[in-house]
Amino acid sequence: MKTTHKRLLVLFMLVSLLLSSLSTALADDDDWYTYTYSYWGEEMASPNAYAVTNDIYLQDIDPELGSLSNASGMFCIDNHTFVCDTNNNRIIEYIREDGKYKVVRAIYTFNVSKAIAEDMKFNGVVDNTMFSPTDIFVKKMTKEERLKLYGDKYLGEPYDFGSEPLPQPTEAPVDNTEEPKEDAEGGSDEGATTTSDADGEDGETGETGETGETGETGETGETGETGEQQAAPVAPTERKDNIIRIDMDCDYEIFVADSQHNRVVHCDYDFNVVSVIKDPKDETLTDKYIFIPIKIVNDNAHRTYVQAQGVVNGLMEFSKDGTFTAYVGAAKVVVGFFQKLWRKLQTRAQRKRGEQYVPTEYNNLSLDSRGFIYATISALDDQDIYAGTATPIRKLNSMGSDILIRNGSHFPMGDISWGNIQSTASGASKFIDVIAFDNDTYCCLDKTRGKIFAYDFQGNMLYAFGSIGYSKGRFNRVTAMDNLDEETILVLDGQRGSITEFTMTEYGKMINEALLLYKQGYYDQSAEVWKRILQYNGNFELAYVGIGRALLRKGEYKEAMKYFENAHDSENYSKAFRHYREQVVEKYIVYFIVGLAILIIIPKIVRKIRKLRKEIREA
Amino acid sequence: MRKILSGIAQFFKGDGWSNYRKTLRYALYVILHPFDGFWDLTHEKRGSMAAAHTIVILTVLTHLWDRRFTSFMLNNTQWSKFSIVMNTLGILVPLVIWVVANWCVTTLFDGKGRMREIYMGTAYALTPYPLIGLPMIVISNMVTKEEGVFYTYFNVFALIWAGFLILCAVLMIHDYSLLGGILAVIFSIVGMAVIMFIVLLFFSLISDAVMYVVSIYKEIVFRL
Numbered sequence: 103m104k105t106t107h108k109r110l111l112v113l114f115m116l117v118s119l120l121l122s123s124l125s126t127a128l129a130d131d132d133d134w135y136t137y138t139y140s141y142w143g144e145e146m147a148s149p150n151a152y153a154v155t156n157d158i159y160l161q162d163i164d165p166e167l168g169s170l171s172n173a174s175g176m177f178c179i180d181n182h183t184f185v186c187d188t189n190n191n192r193i194i195e196y197i198r199e200d201g202k203y204k205v206v207r208a209i210y211t212f213n214v215s216k217a218i219a220e221d222m223k224f225n226g227v228v229d230n231t232m233f234s235p236t237d238i239f240v241k242k243m244t245k246e247e248r249l250k251l252y253g254d255k256y257l258g259e260p261y262d263f264g265s266e267p268l269p270q271p272t273e274a275p276v277d278n279t280e281e282p283k284e285d286a287e288g289g290s291d292e293g294a295t296t297t298s299d300a301d302g303e304d305g306e307t308g309e310t311g312e313t314g315e316t317g318e319t320g321e322t323g324e325t326g327e328t329g330e331q332q333a334a335p336v337a338p339t340e341r342k343d344n345i346i347r348i349d350m351d352c353d354y355e356i357f358v359a360d361s362q363h364n365r366v367v368h369c370d371y372d373f374n375v376v377s378v379i380k381d382p383k384d385e386t387l388t389d390k391y392i393f394i395p396i397k398i399v400n401d402n403a404h405r406t407y408v409q410a411q412g413v414v415n416g417l418m419e420f421s422k423d424g425t426f427t428a429y430v431g432a433a434k435v436v437v438g439f440f441q442k443l444w445r446k447l448q449t450r451a452q453r454k455r456g457e458q459y460v461p462t463e464y465n466n467l468s469l470d471s472r473g474f475i476y477a478t479i480s481a482l483d484d485q486d487i488y489a490g491t492a493t494p495i496r497k498l499n500s501m502g503s504d505i506l507i508r509n510g511s512h513f514p515m516g517d518i519s520w521g522n523i524q525s526t527a528s529g530a531s532k533f534i535d536v537i538a539f540d541n542d543t544y545c546c547l548d549k550t551r552g553k554i555f556a557y558d559f560q561g562n563m564l565y566a567f568g569s570i571g572y573s574k575g576r577f578n579r580v581t582a583m584d585n586l587d588e589e590t591i592l593v594l595d596g597q598r599g600s601i602t603e604f605t606m607t608e609y610g611k612m613i614n615e616a617l618l619l620y621k622q623g624y625y626d627q628s629a630e631v632w633k634r635i636l637q638y639n640g641n642f643e644l645a646y647v648g649i650g651r652a653l654l655r656k657g658e659y660k661e662a663m664k665y666f667e668n669a670h671d672s673e674n675y676s677k678a679f680r681h682y683r684e685q686v687v688e689k690y691i692v693y694f695i696v697g698l699a700i701l702i703i704i705p706k707i708v709r710k711i712r713k714l715r716k717e718i719r720e721a
Numbered sequence: 722m723r724k725i726l727s728g729i730a731q732f733f734k735g736d737g738w739s740n741y742r743k744t745l746r747y748a749l750y751v752i753l754h755p756f757d758g759f760w761d762l763t764h765e766k767r768g769s770m771a772a773a774h775t776i777v778i779l780t781v782l783t784h785l786w787d788r789r790f791t792s793f794m795l796n797n798t799q800w801s802k803f804s805i806v807m808n809t810l811g812i813l814v815p816l817v818i819w820v821v822a823n824w825c826v827t828t829l830f831d832g833k834g835r836m837r838e839i840y841m842g843t844a845y846a847l848t849p850y851p852l853i854g855l856p857m858i859v860i861s862n863m864v865t866k867e868e869g870v871f872y873t874y875f876n877v878f879a880l881i882w883a884g885f886l887i888l889c890a891v892l893m894i895h896d897y898s899l900l901g902g903i904l905a906v907i908f909s910i911v912g913m914a915v916i917m918f919i920v921l922l923f924f925s926l927i928s929d930a931v932m933y934v935v936s937i938y939k940e941i942v943f944r945l
Contacts, residue, residue: 142799672794672866675793676794676865676867679794680865683863
């Protein structure tokens with residue numbers, strides 16, 4: 103009897119153990135669009151912070167202009183949107199009027215004055231076309247200011263092209279990344295790893311297609327990248343006239359990264375060339391170096407920052423007159439001990455063939471309203487991103503140091519759980535563009551999964567949305583993003599040739615309002631807004647912290663502790679607890695002392711009485 | 722039933738209860754005088770299995786209470802993923818494997834201890850954990866995050882103390898020299914790894930076999 107019991111028990115245990123290993127992970131159907139991450143790194147559904155309000159295809163609004171081809175750069179200012187139609191070698195300007203988008207013009211050529219013609223020479227010919235423009239930067243500047251800053255050379259007599267032919271391109275566009283520069287030996291402890299045959303990180307620069315290595319992507323594990331080759335860009339063969347649909351007059355200053363013409367062209371709103379930035383001269387640059395500007399910004403001091411292909415020392419800074427002045431914000435990454443050791447053991451030939459420890463290239467940059475540069479890096483190691491040693495997003499001050507605040511429960515790195523969101527993509531998010539809003543929140547665009555991640559000024563994630571797909575609000579291959587105003591985001595899809603307009607919902611506006619109130623010091627009002635947000639989204643930990651902080655200031659420590667606990671904010675919980683403990687101690691200190699006194703006094707009295715009794719008895 | 726009841730009655734009527742109390746109190750002597758204590762524990766029969774079980778149960782309870790009642794600031798428990806069973810097994814399974822592995826190793830290397838003595842010694846060596854851990858749970862609810870380092874220090878201290886006691890237990894129970902004892906501990910840990918590996922291998926093979934049968938069954942059911 104007893105043995106059968108035992109046997110049954112053992113059998114039961116065996117079966118339950120087996121069953122526990124049998125249960126395979128069931129695919130969950132949590133196909134939400136907007137979400138946040140909890141303290142534990144789990145995705146939590148969130149109400150939509152942005153909603154798609156427009157899906158703009160060039161061929162729909164202006165059939166004559168055809169569609170965008172591998173558009174890779176975009177800039178919004180006021181109601182204007184400039185798009186670099188990279189493979190079509192043109193720039194399209196849109197304007198938004200009453201929620202509708204119209205084409206203002208399509209720019210194929212710059213207007214060149216005689217005085218400036220010499221600077222516009224490419225391969226010995228004055229070339230006023232653009233070849234593979236990858237980025238455009240626009241800022242406000244009146245004509246008077248421009249004349250004061252840059253002189254009136256550009257307004258002179260226009261250059262007569264006559265029948266001067268364009269240089270006919272015979273070979274594919276140049277590519278710096280074929281031969282990465284050997285890092286200076288002295289700085290060997292800086293740099294992440296890039297394999298020596300790493301291509302220029304993505305197809306937007308158009309280097310695919312001409313070498314045999316296009317099949318293998320430089321970075322491993324990038325499933326989103328494969329099978330996504332574009333045709334190599336073709337140089338313009340004629341000087342096409344610009345097409346102007348709406349004649350406008352704006353006080354703008356335009357910078358175009360004319361990448362395959364190896365120059366940044368600076369012009370006024372009518373595309374009259376004011377100056378040209380090209381041929382940077384510096385001892386770190388070899389003679390063979392060819393300047394290929396990819397992304398540009400121009401700050402309030404009229405310095406131009408260029409992210410150039412194959413340049414690993416950071417962003418290139420150019421002064422107002424177009425001379426190269428410095429590198430800014432070189433990525434310093436520590437090489438691990440074993441990597442160093444391994445390198446020591448290798449032969450010279452192996453070392454040359456193997457990985458090189460060079461700082462990683464930036465891939466995009468954008469300027470916030472106070473002149474700080476937000477820059478993104480995508481060629482990073484997944485593990486480094488996860489450990490926080492690699493920073494996919496940086497905020498650079500003028501010294502080039504990273505001043506981004508990372509106080510959230512997770513580093514600003516996009517997706518935190520990588521595998522289960524979408525089966526088509528794996529690995530860390532790869533940021534390729536960033537927008538900084540006036541309230542110091544910022545959005546990052548993730549190429550891996552076609553997502554947009556929003557962070558507040560403390561580095562807390564506010565929400566993420568978007569995905570790979572074909573329906574509205576999903577993307578094929580995002581390339582750029584910019585904000586039309588504080589509540590409208592435009593996202594450019596290079597493969598589909600579309601611009602998707604997102605407009606902030608009530609929910610998103612509430613978050614911004616709460617953040618703003620908090621920043622201005624109106625803690626109570628901010629808590630009220632956070633409470634409203636919680637009604638929409640009970641998962642939102644930041645809201646609990648916001649309310650907790652207001653309660654903490656009001657002196658309701660116990661309540662505050664409850665909110666901080668909900669948000670797993672142990673720092674603030676500790677602050678609240680310190681005050682709460684004070685309160686409790688103050689309240690009960692009297693009882694405590696009385697109790698202690700009684701404990702001390704009573705035995706003494708008892709002893710005394712006993713002694714007395716004893717004496718009486720003995721007496 | 723009657724037998725059990727009378728057994729319990731006997732336990733309290735005779736010197737069972739006082740013996741139990743005495744052996745349990747002996748744990749306090751052991752942790753302060755480990756060499757002496759562990760020698761007498763088995764050789765002089767001053768310990769009992771009942772007391773050993775009590776200490777193990779207290780250890781498990783301390784661990785569970787630690788997870789549950791330690792102040793939020795010092796307690797990083799994800800409740801949605803917390804399982805009492807897993808946490809209990811998390812202590813009991815390594816304990817059992819340790820005892821088995823240590824027995825296997827010491828049997829080969831001339832150890833004097835029997836399995837129940839190894840178990841008893843190990844259990845007595847765990848005493849510092851509940852002894853320090855339980856007050857620390859209470860104290861953790863009275864400190865802020867900065868003061869919480871003391872909580873961590875004391876708990877780490879308890880673990881180091883327990884580890885040292887386990888080593889002493891191995892030395893005394895098996896009558897080893899210091900070097901031999903350390904070697905025995907190391908080999909026991911290796912043995913634990915081997916046992917776990919074999920168990921995992923066994924279960925994964927069995928589950929594969931079962932899966933095979935299940936899938937065949939399913940296939941047949943679908944075809945019919």
